[in-house]
Amino acid sequence: PYELSLAAVLGVIRFEQGRGAEIVGMVELLLRSYAPYAALRAAHVFALTEAGRLEDARRGLDALAEQGFEKLGITDNWTFTLGLLARACFAVGDARAARALASLLAPRASECVDLSNGHLCARPIAFYLALLALTCGDLDEAERHLAVASARAESLRSPLYRAWTLALRSHAQSRRGSAAARRSALRLAEEARALATGHGMARLLRELDSRRS
DSSP states (O other), rough: OOHHHHHHHHHHHHHHHTGGGGGHHHHHHHHHHHTTTTHHEEEEEHHHTTTHHHHHHHHHHHHHHHHHGGSSOTTTTHHHOOOHHHHHHHTTTTTTHHHHHHHHHHTTTTEEEEEEEEEEEEEEEEEEEEEHHHHHHHHHHHHHHHHHHHOOOOOOOOOHHHHHHHHHHHHHTTOOOHHHHHHHHHHHHHHHHHHHHHHTTTHHHHHHHHHHH
């Protein structure tokens, strides 16, 4: 439906603006009419994490996992749905759900998430696979996916995707603990910060600030 595609675009904009908590009300209103839509249910779980309602998000994620992520339906919004759930997994630290999602996304690691047959491109799938690997504590696997995501961001000439990938690479490096890794993490974070500042990416700047403190 047109209104769902429009809501998705608006939701992405609000997220990048650092106004993700506003998505909750919009999604809950749409769920009254479109409850069966998997992408909308996934958007609700993700929006709850943006609003800081992690326990509510965890319950929503558990409900979808119990149903079976593979049963959400392979539609033109399928990778977008799984991408939202990957972000939610990372936010709540659900390794079991992360492994299940990774097994579904892995065959498409070289592709990009899209919505409504390409009307919206929402990052390389490898970026979400890196989030899932980090959720499971597999730093080497995360780095492999981030290398693919970085190459895709460069080929798409997308400063937004490049900034987010740099920030996640920084996070992965910071978790390694060595002095060299910490220096690399700081350098990557500053590159991400410069891009985020130049493009008004308030959400990413907030995340970078939280990791700095």
